[in-house]
Amino acid sequence: MGQAYVIEIAETGGVDVLRRKARDPRPPGPGEALVRQTAIGLNFIDTYHRTGLYPVKMPFVPGSEGAGIVDAIGEGVTGLRPGDRVAYLGAGTYATHYTGAAASMVRLPDGISEATAAATLLKGLTAWMLLFEVRRILPGDTALVWAPVGGVGSLLVPWAASMGARVIAVTSTPEKAEEARALGASETLLSGTDVAAGVRELTGGVGVDVSYDSVGRASAQASLDSLRPRGWWVSYGNASGAVEPIAPGLLAAKGSLVLTRPTLFSFLGEDGGMARGTAALFGALRTGAIEARIGQRFGLDDVAAAHTAIESGTTRGATLILP
Numbered sequence: 001m002g003q004a005y006v007i008e009i010a011e012t013g014g015v016d017v018l019r020r021k022a023r024d025p026r027p028p029g030p031g032e033a034l035v036r037q038t039a040i041g042l043n044f045i046d047t048y049h050r051t052g053l054y055p056v057k058m059p060f061v062p063g064s065e066g067a068g069i070v071d072a073i074g075e076g077v078t079g080l081r082p083g084d085r086v087a088y089l090g091a092g093t094y095a096t097h098y099t100g101a102a103a104s105m106v107r108l109p110d111g112i113s114e115a116t117a118a119a120t121l122l123k124g125l126t127a128w129m130l131l132f133e134v135r136r137i138l139p140g141d142t143a144l145v146w147a148p149v150g151g152v153g154s155l156l157v158p159w160a161a162s163m164g165a166r167v168i169a170v171t172s173t174p175e176k177a178e179e180a181r182a183l184g185a186s187e188t189l190l191s192g193t194d195v196a197a198g199v200r201e202l203t204g205g206v207g208v209d210v211s212y213d214s215v216g217r218a219s220a221q222a223s224l225d226s227l228r229p230r231g232w233w234v235s236y237g238n239a240s241g242a243v244e245p246i247a248p249g250l251l252a253a254k255g256s257l258v259l260t261r262p263t264l265f266s267f268l269g270e271d272g273g274m275a276r277g278t279a280a281l282f283g284a285l286r287t288g289a290i291e292a293r294i295g296q297r298f299g300l301d302d303v304a305a306a307h308t309a310i311e312s313g314t315t316r317g318a319t320l321i322l323p
């Protein structure tokens, strides 16, 4: 690797606001570790920071997760040593190096590569949150899963299926529908069609127990119309834009529905969430219930192209950014 650098944004906008800046790594302070990054996971949230959908303080280095080799540790760090392989969630990972709290870094077990960790940590913990913490999925449940072959979706579909759920996947093209079936979906619907009508037909008029909806604005109505009475609309993303507000009375009228809008960070901070989530995630990877599906790789210098790709809906599985 050559000179140390970060990718920074000074203003919100299109992909051209992502700019390379030379920056020496920050030495680790007490309780911190400095990591030479070898793989960075691209997440849709990085585009929300860039466009301003989720406001951040400028200038801002995007990037929400990474993995690499510990280069140096600060005073008082006992759990990590230089040379250890680690992964972490953290702000500002679009960079050759990352300095952060050692306690927030997960040492990678044998058999889990840095690429696998960067491809699955944030997205796999999101799938864990959806299936285990928000609402426990049960054998026999029927789940509608939107964007089933994307970063989160390609982990959510097989994991839900491995737990005995019937997965109905909604995606944009017949090719992606075929991939969703290969991942474990029982049935598929195309998002350009009347999804709620398709769901009714597939479920004998009943509807699904839960809709895992990451598409947002464009899928909200279909999610609501696809649920059985007391079903759960788990709205966890905005790939097509933010969902319009809805009146609580609508949930009553449709049969005591539950609407929740979970965000991963509320599930990690308390009650050992991070330890529980990573144990479940690495366990599922090791048993083969799920696998890292790295669909594309981009150089850190070329991160603008990675944003263009994920925003155009053409990516499959996880996207890695390589410093």
Ligand code: NDP
Pocket (backbone or CB within 6 Å): 042, 043, 044, 045, 122, 123, 126, 146, 147, 148, 149, 150, 151, 152, 153, 170, 171, 172, 173, 176, 191, 214, 215, 218, 236, 237, 238, 239, 240, 241, 262, 263, 264, 265, 310, 311, 312, 313, 314, 315, 316, 317
């Ligand atoms: P994905 O790889 O799933 O990419 C987005 C996918 O959304 C596309 O491939 C496409 O799939 C679908 N899509 C539908 N409409 C659009 C549109 N207008 N523009 C772009 N894509 C569209 O991304 P990630 O796995 O990184 O993230 C998935 C979602 O999960 C995001 O909305 C993200 O914000 C959310 N998320 C939420 C978290 C939380 O804590 N709540 C944590 C992590 C992620 P298709 O062609 O199949 O429709």
